[in-house]
Amino acid sequence: MVLKSKIKELHERRKKLLLGGGEQAIEKQKALGKRTARERIIALLDDKSFYEYDLFAEHEARDFDMEKKTLPSDGVIIGTGKIFGAPVAIYAQDFTVAGGSLGLMHSRKITKIMDHALKMRMPLIGINDSGGARIQEGVNSLAGYGEIFFRNTLSSGVIPQISVILGPCAGGAVYSPALTDFVFVVNKISKMFITGPEVIKTVLGEEISMEDLGGAKVHSEITGNAHFFAESEDECFEQVKELITYIPWNNSKKALRFDPAEPDSEYDIENIVPDDHTFPYDVKNVIRAVTDKSAFFEIMENYAKSIVIGFGRMDGQTTGFVANQSLEMAGVLDVDSCDKAARFIRYCDAFNIPLVTFVDVPGYLPGVDQEHAGVIRHGAKVLYAYSEATVPKITVILRKAYGGGYIAMGSRHLRSDFVFAWPVAEIAVMGPEGAANIIFRKEIMSSDDPDKMRKQKVEEYKKIFANPYVAASRGYIDAVIDPADTRRSIIHSLSVSENKSIQMPAKKHGIPPF
Amino acid sequence: MKSLEKDEKELEVLNIDSTLYKTRLSKKFKEKKPYKTPDHSIVSSFIPGTVLDVVVREGQDVKKGDTLIIVEAMKMKNHIKSAREGTVKKIYVKKNDKIAKGNTLLELNQI
Numbered sequence: 001m002v003l004k005s006k007i008k009e010l011h012e013r014r015k016k017l018l019l020g021g022g023e024q025a026i027e028k029q030k031a032l033g034k035r036t037a038r039e040r041i042i043a044l045l046d047d048k049s050f051y052e053y054d055l056f057a058e059h060e061a062r063d064f065d066m067e068k069k070t071l072p073s074d075g076v077i078i079g080t081g082k083i084f085g086a087p088v089a090i091y092a093q094d095f096t097v098a099g100g101s102l103g104l105m106h107s108r109k110i111t112k113i114m115d116h117a118l119k120m121r122m123p124l125i126g127i128n129d130s131g132g133a134r135i136q137e138g139v140n141s142l143a144g145y146g147e148i149f150f151r152n153t154l155s156s157g158v159i160p161q162i163s164v165i166l167g168p169c170a171g172g173a174v175y176s177p178a179l180t181d182f183v184f185v186v187n188k189i190s191k192m193f194i195t196g197p198e199v200i201k202t203v204l205g206e207e208i209s210m211e212d213l214g215g216a217k218v219h220s221e222i223t224g225n226a227h228f229f230a231e232s233e234d235e236c237f238e239q240v241k242e243l244i245t246y247i248p249w250n251n252s253k254k255a256l257r258f259d260p261a262e263p264d265s266e267y268d269i270e271n272i273v274p275d276d277h278t279f280p281y282d283v284k285n286v287i288r289a290v291t292d293k294s295a296f297f298e299i300m301e302n303y304a305k306s307i308v309i310g311f312g313r314m315d316g317q318t319t320g321f322v323a324n325q326s327l328e329m330a331g332v333l334d335v336d337s338c339d340k341a342a343r344f345i346r347y348c349d350a351f352n353i354p355l356v357t358f359v360d361v362p363g364y365l366p367g368v369d370q371e372h373a374g375v376i377r378h379g380a381k382v383l384y385a386y387s388e389a390t391v392p393k394i395t396v397i398l399r400k401a402y403g404g405g406y407i408a409m410g411s412r413h414l415r416s417d418f419v420f421a422w423p424v425a426e427i428a429v430m431g432p433e434g435a436a437n438i439i440f441r442k443e444i445m446s447s448d449d450p451d452k453m454r455k456q457k458v459e460e461y462k463k464i465f466a467n468p469y470v471a472a473s474r475g476y477i478d479a480v481i482d483p484a485d486t487r488r489s490i491i492h493s494l495s496v497s498e499n500k501s502i503q504m505p506a507k508k509h510g511i512p513p514f
Numbered sequence: 515m516k517s518l519e520k521d522e523k524e525l526e527v528l529n530i531d532s533t534l535y536k537t538r539l540s541k542k543f544k545e546k547k548p549y550k551t552p553d554h555s556i557v558s559s560f561i562p563g564t565v566l567d568v569v570v571r572e573g574q575d576v577k578k579g580d581t582l583i584i585v586e587a588m589k590m591k592n593h594i595k596s597a598r599e600g601t602v603k604k605i606y607v608k609k610n611d612k613i614a615k616g617n618t619l620l621e622l623n624q625i
Contacts, residue, residue, distance in 0.1 A: 203588055204561075204615070205562035205563075205614065205615070206562075206615075222542075278534060278535045278536055279536050280525065280535070280536060280537050280538075305540065306540070326535070327537060328537065328540065329528060329537060329538070329539060329543060330528045330530060330535035330537040331537075332530060336542075362530040362531070362533065363530050363531055365530070365543075366530070367546070369546050369549070402531070430531045431530070431531050431532065431533035432533075433531070433532040433534075434531030434532040434533060437532055
């Protein structure tokens with residue numbers, strides 16, 4: 001029987017290729033605490049759901065003796081599968097094959113699966129573990145990167161794009177993750193940089209380790225390039241899976257609805273926020289006090305901590321939360337926190353996820369460094385993102401909303417649909433202390449006891465302006481609510497805005513202050 | 515749920531518009547260098563490298579734009595020029611010295 005022998009040959013060919021770079025290279029990979037590319041895909045996807053394409057791909061490089069080298073599957077694995085039943089397209093670079101280097105065929109495999117993802121409108125997951133461009137293939141590998149970046153951009157806002165960095169990702173390679181929606185890193189395994197420590201040392205004389213230059217912690221805490229940090233590959237995969245439950249498959253769908261559930265009674269919304277408006281609290285507790293099961297999936301937990309962003313569910317529906325964190329830098333807006341919030345707001349808007357904003361903002365962070373770092377244009381991103389967003393926008397002013405911070409944090413003026421305020425809310429141009437110093441400057445200066453006079457004037461100002469009722473009388477706030485009614489108010493607002501429809505002026509695209 | 519104690523030790527004070535907020539300060543905020551008005555009498559290296567030549571001597575008068583020192587860095591000869599007119603007060607480096615970024619190279623007299 002010819003057929004049988006042919007089938008046997010298929011299995012033999014497959015078996016050889018499934019070993020990737022061979023047993024020695026696999027051992028090396030494992031010694032670094034890393035799984036192989038294929039193991040990673042299997043660990044991430046639903047059991048037996050992975051279907052591989054282009055296993056038999058081979059490169060066509062002819063220079064530098066490349067014609068004598070066979071690189072199994074050209075160093076990258078592509079395919080489709082499921083996560084909790086959701087379809088996903090996936091690729092994983094195989095470091096055991098020529099260091100996962102990217103040549104023409106390698107990139108063609110990646111762009112093939114990217115094209116599938118966009119065409120079939122399903123999320124794309126890229127697992128990066130590569131030494132960079134395959135230098136022997138010259139400009140062909142540069143062309144490969146360019147083709148990937150182009151597709152990342154086309155797919156942006158259409159399908160969710162997720163990058164998982166499980167090894168080096170250096171030089172041009174970093175720009176694919178940077179163009180995607182969410183970047184996952186693992187401590188001691190992920191390394192991302194444009195120019196490595198050696199080049200930096202040669203050119204600038206600065207000595208730095210790879211970890212300190214572009215390790216997982218650096219990108220989670222300093223650069224803001226990474227959205228999720230994990231201690232192990234396993235923990236990282238759990239995070240990816242959890243994210244998938246919160247987001248829709250594409251921009252024409254909504255996230256899957258879960259069964260509604262009440263928050264845990266341990267989060268008592270009436271006893272989280274202190275009366276003293278200068279004393280902090282953890283705003284994540286306020287979020288947990290309103291979400292189903294008190295679950296909150298935080299994004300960029302360790303970057304620009306003065307603002308908190310992430311997903312929760314309200315009555316079963318995925319909701320994006322943006323909240324000032326008074327516990328960190330008094331919850332100010334600054335270059336980094338504006339950047340963080342603005343991108344998240346645009347993500348939610350692109351993928352039909354309603355936004356809930358909890359406001360307790362003292363204003364913008366003063367400082368030469370902030371001004372020189374461009375807080376004007378970075379701050380403008382938040383205004384742009386809220387104004388442009390057409391998903392349901394619900395704002396709750398918990399305590400203070402001062403000055404530009406009030407306007408920026410999902411105010412009525414940027415077309416928030418429903419604006420609520422707690423009775424302790426203070427909506428004003430600035431805090432009573434600063435305002436009294438300006439308005440009553442003469443009285444304070446000419447007083448026999450300026451400190452006493454200042455205190456008196458601060459109290460006077462507080463009585464008139466430090467409340468939500470002036471703003472409510474102008475209709476800038478739709479309702480002043482008992483904190484205990486917060487969850488009910490949000491859920492009601494979401495339920496009545498499910499069919500929200502807004503026509504924006506026709507344009508090719510806006511020009512956000514990038 | 516963890517609630518905050520009134521006497522929580524890690525809380526510091528941040529002044530925003532005359533209001534003193536109790537909060538945690540970020541590492542970035544705590545470590546930032548206070549701004550200093552540039553002092554044009556101090557000439558420092560904007561790049562790490564090697565001193566190729568010291569063109570001026572102490573006591574010499576220089577005009578704005580005159581080359582003071584040549585530093586080789588990134589295989590380029592960088593002419594360090596005077597930002598203003600003045601007299602060279604003190605020179606801190608000599609030929610072939612290796613210098614780091616920000617090293618003081620020379621000082622002009624105060625105007």
